[in-house]
Amino acid sequence: MASQALYRTWRAQTFSEIVGQEHVTRTLQNALRAGRMAHAYLFSGPRGTGQTSTARILAKAINCLAEDISARPDNSCPICIAINEGRLLDLIEIDAASNRGIDEIRDLRDKVRFAPAEARYKVYVIDEVHMLTNEAFNALLKTLEEPPSHVIFVLATTDPQRVPATVLSRCQRCDFRRICQRDTVAHLERILKSLNKEAESAALDEIARAATGSLRDAISLLDQLLASGQERLTLDQVHDVLGLVADEAVQELVEHLGKHETAKGLALINRFAEEGADLRQFARQIVGYLRGVLLLKVGDGDALLRLPAEMIAVMRRQAHHWSAPDLVRAVRLFNQAANDLRLNFQAQLPLELAFIEATLPTETVAPAARAPEEPAPRGTPARPPASETRPQPASAPPALPAQRPAPTSDVAAQPVPQQIAPVAKNPTDETLLGQAMEKWKTILIEVRNQSRPAEGYLRSSRGPLSVEDSVLVIGFRNQFAKDSMEDPKQKAVVEAVVSRVLGKETRVRCQMLAANDLLASQPVKHAPVVTPPASPPPPPEPPEPIERVLGRFAQERGGQVKPMPPAQGNG
Amino acid sequence: MLAQMQPTFILPAWPVVGHEWAVALLARSAATEQVRHAYLFTGPAQVGKTTLARAFAQTLNCQASSEKRPCGLCDSCQRMARDAHPDARLIEPQGKSGRELLIDQVRGIIHEAALSPLLGRRKVFIVREVDRGNAPAMNALLKTLEEPPPSVVLLLTSSYPERLLPTIVSRCQVLSLRPVAVHQIEEMLRAHGAAEERAQLLARLANGRPGWALTALTDESVWQSRQEWLDNLNHLLGQGRNERLAYAERMAARAQEAPEMLALWASWWRDLLLWQQGCPEVVTHIDRRETLASQASRLSPDQVRRFLMALGSASRYLEQNVNPRLVCESLLLHLPRWEAQPA
Numbered sequence: 001m002a003s004q005a006l007y008r009t010w011r012a013q014t015f016s017e018i019v020g021q022e023h024v025t026r027t028l029q030n031a032l033r034a035g036r037m038a039h040a041y042l043f044s045g046p047r048g049t050g051q052t053s054t055a056r057i058l059a060k061a062i063n064c065l066a067e068d069i070s071a072r073p074d075n076s077c078p079i080c081i082a083i084n085e086g087r088l089l090d091l092i093e094i095d096a097a098s099n100r101g102i103d104e105i106r107d108l109r110d111k112v113r114f115a116p117a118e119a120r121y122k123v124y125v126i127d128e129v130h131m132l133t134n135e136a137f138n139a140l141l142k143t144l145e146e147p148p149s150h151v152i153f154v155l156a157t158t159d160p161q162r163v164p165a166t167v168l169s170r171c172q173r174c175d176f177r178r179i180c181q182r183d184t185v186a187h188l189e190r191i192l193k194s195l196n197k198e199a200e201s202a203a204l205d206e207i208a209r210a211a212t213g214s215l216r217d218a219i220s221l222l223d224q225l226l227a228s229g230q231e232r233l234t235l236d237q238v239h240d241v242l243g244l245v246a247d248e249a250v251q252e253l254v255e256h257l258g259k260h261e262t263a264k265g266l267a268l269i270n271r272f273a274e275e276g277a278d279l280r281q282f283a284r285q286i287v288g289y290l291r292g293v294l295l296l297k298v299g300d301g302d303a304l305l306r307l308p309a310e311m312i313a314v315m316r317r318q319a320h321h322w323s324a325p326d327l328v329r330a331v332r333l334f335n336q337a338a339n340d341l342r343l344n345f346q347a348q349l350p351l352e353l354a355f356i357e358a359t360l361p362t363e364t365v366a367p368a369a370r371a372p373e374e375p376a377p378r379g380t381p382a383r384p385p386a387s388e389t390r391p392q393p394a395s396a397p398p399a400l401p402a403q404r405p406a407p408t409s410d411v412a413a414q415p416v417p418q419q420i421a422p423v424a425k426n427p428t429d430e431t432l433l434g435q436a437m438e439k440w441k442t443i444l445i446e447v448r449n450q451s452r453p454a455e456g457y458l459r460s461s462r463g464p465l466s467v468e469d470s471v472l473v474i475g476f477r478n479q480f481a482k483d484s485m486e487d488p489k490q491k492a493v494v495e496a497v498v499s500r501v502l503g504k505e506t507r508v509r510c511q512m513l514a515a516n517d518l519l520a521s522q523p524v525k526h527a528p529v530v531t532p533p534a535s536p537p538p539p540p541e542p543p544e545p546i547e548r549v550l551g552r553f554a555q556e557r558g559g560q561v562k563p564m565p566p567a568q569g570n571g
Numbered sequence: 572m573l574a575q576m577q578p579t580f581i582l583p584a585w586p587v588v589g590h591e592w593a594v595a596l597l598a599r600s601a602a603t604e605q606v607r608h609a610y611l612f613t614g615p616a617q618v619g620k621t622t623l624a625r626a627f628a629q630t631l632n633c634q635a636s637s638e639k640r641p642c643g644l645c646d647s648c649q650r651m652a653r654d655a656h657p658d659a660r661l662i663e664p665q666g667k668s669g670r671e672l673l674i675d676q677v678r679g680i681i682h683e684a685a686l687s688p689l690l691g692r693r694k695v696f697i698v699r700e701v702d703r704g705n706a707p708a709m710n711a712l713l714k715t716l717e718e719p720p721p722s723v724v725l726l727l728t729s730s731y732p733e734r735l736l737p738t739i740v741s742r743c744q745v746l747s748l749r750p751v752a753v754h755q756i757e758e759m760l761r762a763h764g765a766a767e768e769r770a771q772l773l774a775r776l777a778n779g780r781p782g783w784a785l786t787a788l789t790d791e792s793v794w795q796s797r798q799e800w801l802d803n804l805n806h807l808l809g810q811g812r813n814e815r816l817a818y819a820e821r822m823a824a825r826a827q828e829a830p831e832m833l834a835l836w837a838s839w840w841r842d843l844l845l846w847q848q849g850c851p852e853v854v855t856h857i858d859r860r861e862t863l864a865s866q867a868s869r870l871s872p873d874q875v876r877r878f879l880m881a882l883g884s885a886s887r888y889l890e891q892n893v894n895p896r897l898v899c900e901s902l903l904l905h906l907p908r909w910e911a912q913p914a
Contacts, residue, residue: 004608005607005608005609005744008718046737047737047738047741048741052717095711095713095714097707097710097711097712097713097714098674098677098678098681098710098711098712098713098714098715100707100710100711127713127714128710128713128714128738131706131707131710158737158738214737214741216741216742217740217741220741220742220743220744220745221745223607223744224596224607224744224745224746227596227599227600227603227605228595228596228599240592241592241596241746242747243747243749262848262849263848263849263850266845266848266850266853267850267852267853270850270853273750273779274752274753275752276589276592276749276750276751276752277749278747278749279749340883347615347750347778347779348841349837349841349879349883350883352841352844352845353844353876353879353880353883356844356848356872356876357876
């Protein structure tokens with residue numbers, strides 16, 4: 001009554017049935033033919049790519065009684081049949097994950113010495129070998145290095161990094177690869193044919209895509225779908241089980257996105273959620289679709305996309321809704337949403353947020369030309385801080401204004417204020433200054449390669465200030481950074497890099513910025529979320545007493561902090 | 572998109588809310604004896620994973636004729652419902668404070684799986700929250716999961732399938748349950764005797780989780796804390812920093828409740844967002860429409876979006892074990908404030 005899972009009934013029985021691992025099967029077959037088998041193999045690769053199957057086939061092939069060596073395993077001799085039925089005494093399959101201790105391995109080591117009962121070789125298949133304990137691995141080493149001549153070890157794992165190097169070096173290693181979509185589909189078709197069932201080719205494509213290179217996943221999914229009992233497997237069924245939505249629906253959403261129809265888009269997302277679509281998959285589908293649009297936008301994407309022509313036509317039209325950077329941003333946003341959706345918290349929310357953000361005009365979020373010293377956004381599509389007050393990470397709550405008006409740790413991230421434009425006196429210096437500003441990032445990177453501290457000092461500086469007679473002046477706000485930079489060793493590094501990048505012998509001078517310059521560069525970007533700084537920052541005045549700066553800053557931040565005693569009034 | 576699976580096969584009524592496609596699939600495979608050896612049910616907490624798994628276990632051993640399974644009346648079904656069937660085991664994480672699935676538990680499964688069923692046709696193991704298994708335990712399960720003895724069926728559930736070993740997932744038939752539609756939860760609540768308005772609201776608040784809705788219906792404290800949390804949120808909007816920090820301290824003192832509170836707040840702010848973007852028909856908090864409307868008009872879309880993001884990162888930080896008080900303080904400082912800034 002028990003019917004076996006398809007992936008078990010369809011376990012490969014000969015080398016030729018192993019899908020997509022020709023590089024492994026060919027090697028093994030050649031070794032068999034030449035009679036030059038290694039005494040230990042390590043099969044590694046992603047799940048469901050055929051390690052265990054190949055191990056069993058290998059065991060059969062070595063012991064097969066067929067006359068013709070190239071026909072082994074023939075699956076008809078007593079030995080092969082015994083292995084297929086799982087009753088050959090000389091094939092010992094060990095589940096290393098549940099027998100992972102040193103005792104099991106000692107036991108194995110003791111038994112290895114006995115000659116095989118009926119076959120030519122004793123084959124030990126140690127599956128999930130990465131789970132052995134360290135002691136167990138070490139106990140195995142000697143045996144693995146020089147086993148008795150009648151023993152062959154096959155270690156199989158999905159995680160070769162966790163196998164000690166001493167074990168790796170004693171084995172011949174075979175790396176199994178992910179199985180490509182075409183091979184997977186072909187294999188699924190073979191299975192369907194043998195079961196006398198049919199399927200839409202798009203449905204099989206979708207299954208293969210969902211399986212991401214694991215044949216077992218693909219067959220399991222097919223199995224599950226066939227259980228619904230219909231004659232013909234349709235794309236809709238696949239979508240149903242995987243919680244995917246139809247491609248047309250994704251297209252519709254992207255259409256709304258392109259036309260900035262927020263309300264319609266949100267309604268659509270909610271409809272899918274209500275209908276039971278898997279929103280995470282949905283987000284991935286959107287990412288996939290936008291990727292297509294992006295590829296078409298930046299060039300010849302047709303070849304890369306395995307899609308029907310009419311869909312490509314629509315994508316091509318939609319590509320006009322966006323500029324390439326906007327598209328990239330949208331892809332990032334939805335990708336992020338797909339990651340955020342993992343939290344079981346307000347199912348639709350990340351998707352809705354991504355949608356709304358993607359419809360926001362770019363100008364308000366990504367000014368093109370920012371200060372050169374601005375750190376590159378990390379990972380998430382964080383926008384430059386000047387216009388985007390992204391919530392601060394909780395691990396670094398905003399410094400309370402009363403304590404520190406100008407946190408120096410923030411300095412590096414600040415844009416160069418417009419008030420102090422860099423100056424150069426003569427034309428050569430001017431071009432040099434231009435170059436220096438343009439290539440500041442490159443300089444920072446190059447410096448980083450030679451001296452991390454120097455890079456740190458430079459990052460906390462305000463960048464090139466001026467060039468006077470081929471001397472690049474760098475402005476500092478922080479005495480410590482300036483002093484450290486003036487250390488001859490660090491300075492030499494920077495000068496060498498600057499000269500190389502600018503292609504001209506250049507010296508470097510460090511200069512402290514005057515107090516009013518500092519005030520002018522007070523952070524605008526960390527304005528409170530409550531009120532975007534509508535009023536312009538007060539005009540720079542001659543050096544202000546620190547209490548006043550403090551008071552004003554406090555006000556900008558929260559508005560409710562008592563002035564520092566003695567009260568100096570508010571700026 | 573859900574209606575394609577039924578035609579040739581009439582579903583028996585399973586004691587499960589929603590998930591028609593999954594029920595159809597399981598019932599069909601039970602009826603045609605195409606049951607696989609391992610299934611993995613994934614989906615948000617309280618969406619009905621264990622309920623579905625148990626119903627399937629009942630079906631497999633039910634003594635009624637095949638089209639009536641699970642009947643819920645026979646001895647087998649009854650025992651199963653009480654978790655007292657000798658051939659069905661419900662395995663839950665034990666370990667330290669019940670948060671871990673241990674290798675000994677898995678060894679227990681392996682051992683018991685080797686025995687043949689006592690009363691029923693199959694031995695069924697329901698392993699809840701497999702993702703709580705530590706690495707040795709999960710790996711120990713692999714071989715049994717791949718090729719268990721005949722007549723053994725393993726039903727695993729997990730809310731976080733991405734924490735599972737990929738090798739576990741690929742050995743199972745994966746049924747990823749999605750949130751249940753609002754109207755279905757509404758019907759269920761009405762069937763349990765909820766008043767019309769309460770049913771509507773709870774169904775929306777449930778976020779597609781029938782289990783949560785049922786708890787909320789019977790447990791008055793869930794309802795009260797919802798009211799309290801929302802009132803607090805609205806109150807804090809008008810408060811200054813001192814008030815907020817004081818509240819953060821109180822929040823942090825009850826850190827276990829914080830994630831749920833943040834989720835509730837997020838649902839409120841999501842409503843504001845939807846309201847502002849012109850989708851008032853899909854909001855969750857239908858009993859507080861007026862407050863929503865007035866707040867939506869007083870806040871800028873940008874403020875709403877930002878605070879939602881702050882909420883998102885706050886709950887992420889809580890999950891990552893950041894000091895709850897810091898998280899709450901930072902969050903509340905990001906909460907927009909009503910009064911304009913003093914000049």
